């Protein structure tokens with residue numbers, strides 16, 4: 603019989619609380635852009651994917667570059683049938699697996715240590731926060747290409763292309779909610795070249811603690827863009 607327990611609306615505050623139990627990466631490498639998504643942002647992305655667009659409950663979900671696992675864990679919490687998280691970093695995968703145990707989630711997550719190139723097959727939904735390419739130009743390119751190869755629907759977080767204080771102020775005033783913006787020509791071209799179509803781009807204000815020596819402030823605040831992408835034939 604179908605299990606309906608996960609199909610009730612989960613409370614976002616409970617998801618944030620659960621993700622707050624999880625540990626971030628203890629020794630992040632700048633070269634891999636290993637910053638950890640704040641719990642509220644991971645929860646917001648999962649929540650929108652689940653309840654605004656119906657892309658999580660009962661679905662197979664893949665988190666490319668899962669780090670310590672918050673997006674994959676959000677998918678499991680929200681009722682994904684099966685979730686896979688893959689990361690190239692051994693410590694990240696070990697912490698992700700410990701985080702899964704700590705949260706006591708029931709919907710299974712497979713943690714894979716490896717390069718995203720190793721992923722084959724087909725998934726309903728991707729939730730990903732790839733390296734933005736701040737350290738290595740266009741590092742997010744291969745994540746988008748892999749996402750479009752293996753999934754119908756992708757939620758992918760990217761750097762907002764330029765400093766926009768007005769947008770940042772508007773995002774502050776809407777407190778944790780999205781504001782719809784336009785795609786960058788680079789991502790638009792890349793998605794179209796890989797048989798994808800961008801359905802929407804949502805800007806969100808991110809705030810992460812100081813992590814690397816080149817971070818001058820205690821807290822880094824910046825705008826990121828969440829792309830909702832579909833395969834053209836999907």
Ligand SMILES: C[S@@+](CC[C@H](N)C(=O)[O-])C[C@H]1O[C@@H](n2cnc3c(N)ncnc32)[C@H](O)[C@@H]1O
Pocket residue numbers: 634635636637638639666667668669670671672673688689690691694716717718719730731732733734
């Ligand atoms: C910005 S972090 C995001 C971590 C996590 N998804 C989160 O949002 O908290 C990007 C992650 O991608 C991983 N990564 C970078 N290149 C990779 C590759 N080629 N294959 C697999 N993982 C990779 C890094 O180790 C890092 O954990």
